[in-house]
Amino acid sequence: MKIAVIGSTHAGTAAVTNMAELYPEAEITVYERNDNVSFLSCGLALYVGGVVEDPKGLFYSSPEKLRALGISLKLQHDVLNIDTDNQVIEAVNLVTGEQLTDRYDKLVMSTGSWPVTPPIPGIELENVLLAKNYNQANTIIDKAKQAEHVTVVGAGYIGVELVEAFEKAGKQVTLIDGVDRILNKYLDEEFTNLVEQDFQSRGIELRLGESVKEFSGAEKVEAVVTDKGRVETDLVIMCVGFRPNTGLLKGKVAMLDNGAIKVNEYMQTSDPAIYSAGDCCAVKYNPTGKHAYIPLATNAVRMGTLVAKNIIQPTMKNIGTQGTSGLHIFDLNMASTGLTETSALALGVNVKNITINEKHRPEFMPTSEDVQLKISYEPETRKILGAQVISKADVTQSINTLSVCVQTGMTIDELGYVDFFFQPHFNQPWNFMNKAGLAAAL
Template sequence: MKIAVIGSTHAGTAAVTNMAHLYPEADITVYERNDNVSFLSCGLALYVGGVVDDPQGLFYSSPEQLRELGISMRMQHDVKDIDTINQRIEAVNLVTGEFVTDYYDKLVMTTGSWPVTPPIEGIDLDNVLLAKNYNQANTIIEKAEHADHVTVVGAGYIGVELVEAFEKSGKRVTLIDGVDRILNKYLDAEFTDQVEEDFRHRGIDLRLGETVEKFEGKGSVQAVVTNKGRIETDLVIMCVGFRPNTNLLRGKVDMLDNGAIKVNEYMQTSDPAIFAAGDCCAVKYNPTGGHAYIPLATNAVRMGTLVARNLMRPVLKNVGTQGTSGLHIYDWNMASTGLTETSARLLGVHVKSITINEKHRPEFMPTAENVQLKVSYDPDSRKVAGAQVLSKADVTQSINTLSVCIQSGMTVDELGFVDFFFQPHFNQPWNFLNKAGLAAAQ
């Protein structure tokens, strides 16, 4: 059996590692356009900020390790065409220019995503950079050495992490986003307001509710022009989001409007010979029951593993995702899962919410930090639909607990009486998760 895998970051690496063990007789070939595999882009800002000294720690595999498993690794090969009728691949060796033709019995699409690059005048100027892969991270580090003022466009996770990294390294920093607040996809306003206040206190220039109209400069960027003003800058990092990298299968398998590949519970596309996993495909979103595009490394490694398990026959279903994620910025620990009030409103879903503010442990302890927790739930079924937490204490694991609650269909009333331990070093006799459930029941 010939298995072809296109792309080898999170999903691809998970898929081929498992396939090598499950199907030792199979002929497995990986096509990867980069010279590396498995780069943890979620650690990019830590690398740029110098928190991670050795970048090799951001790779959890290598082409050599995969070759040792018997996998044929065609690195720096760019796939140009997929003939799904004849099950044929055409690729080009980016080093030699040689064209390669290959065939497959099973095709695994793990092509990931690529940063969105809006058609903005001047975006091709030098020092307007993207932030996704290892080579781009190295370019950012190199260019930042000579920059006094850095502008980050996009206030999602990677954007705000880079803002922190640059500010800590002594740069003047501006953050631009077309939405009127940061992290709007993950947290509601009462949470992001506190983080924004901290940013402003540290001298970060927040330009929220502004859209970039053009970049100015002679050869290299010198200014960003928005709909509300002009910002002189030495370096621009574009972090405005990601799009699924699926042009190779456009019109050949079912996709969402944004190009994300639709898969069934066994990670199979509408073409029975093709499976997909990771940032290139949509995933079952448990809070709504529909398909959603949620490009997270956690989703990718799970889906890649499921592809390997289900490649020969359907044996293990994908249980779906809640889009659970967390972030540490300055002194703040924050995490979310499922629907926020903001995301529910955008999806046309009606939820009710309860917000509590509690100390994370008894106040007789040397320190006791405030915990702000918001739990959203369906007003009819009363099932937990989402949650958000913010604290200077690390209580983010509570969101993993609430992710399980959503996946298992727990009601907010049941949450009030879940058995959680009490120990003064860690929590209160009534856990703050219990208290949210009790408050919602009143």
């Protein structure tokens, strides 16, 4: 059995390490463009901000570890073409220029995603940078040393984390986004308002609802020109989103409109010999029951592991995802799962919402922080479809609990009576999740 794997970050590394253990007789070959494997891009901002001092901690495997498992690892090799009819790969060694072909019995597509780079005039200027892989992180660190003003374009997770890192490093920071608020894909307005107010109190300039029209400068970027003004700057980090890296299979397997590969519950594409995992493919989104593009490291590792389980024969189904994620920014902890009111409206899903504001533990304790929790549920069945939480206290694990509630179809009414422990150090006699369920029943 010859198994070829294209790409070795989260999903690819999870797939090959498990396949090497499960199928020691298999001949596994990995093709990877970079000179490293398994970089945790979700730790990029922590590395840039100096929280992570040793970058080795951002790699959960290494070429040496993979080769020790008997895997043939072809680093700095770019796959040029996949002949799916004859099950042949054509690749090039990026160092020597040597071209090669390889046959496969099974193919794992784990090519991940790549930052969106809009065709903005001046985007090729020096100091307009992307934020995705290890080499780009090192470039950001190097360029930021000489920068006094940094502009981040894109207010998603990586964008706001970089804003925090640069502000803590003493830089002047501007955050630009075409949408009128930050983190709009993850949190509703009453949550993002709290984060925006915190940013502004720290002197961070927010230019929301503005579109970048041009990067201005001679050789290096000197300013960002938007439809509402101009920002003088020394360094620009582009964080406007990611697109699936699937050009090699375009027209050869079923995809979503954005190019994300569709897979069945066993991670198999519409071509029976090809499996896919990670940021290059779509996944079943449990709140709607449909395929969705949700590029998260957690999804990628699970999918890569499932590919290994199922590549010889169907063994374990993918139970889908709620898109559960969390974030720590300055003094605030926030997390979400499933549908928000905003995303439900965009998808045409009718939801009801209950929002509560509580103290995370009794006020007789030395400290007691505010907690804001919002739960979205289906009006007819009253099944929980999503939730969001924010607090200075770290109560984000509640969102993992509510993720299970969404996955298993629990109703908002049942949530009111779930057995949660009480201990004054941690919570209230009625847990705030219970209180949300009880309030929705009124």
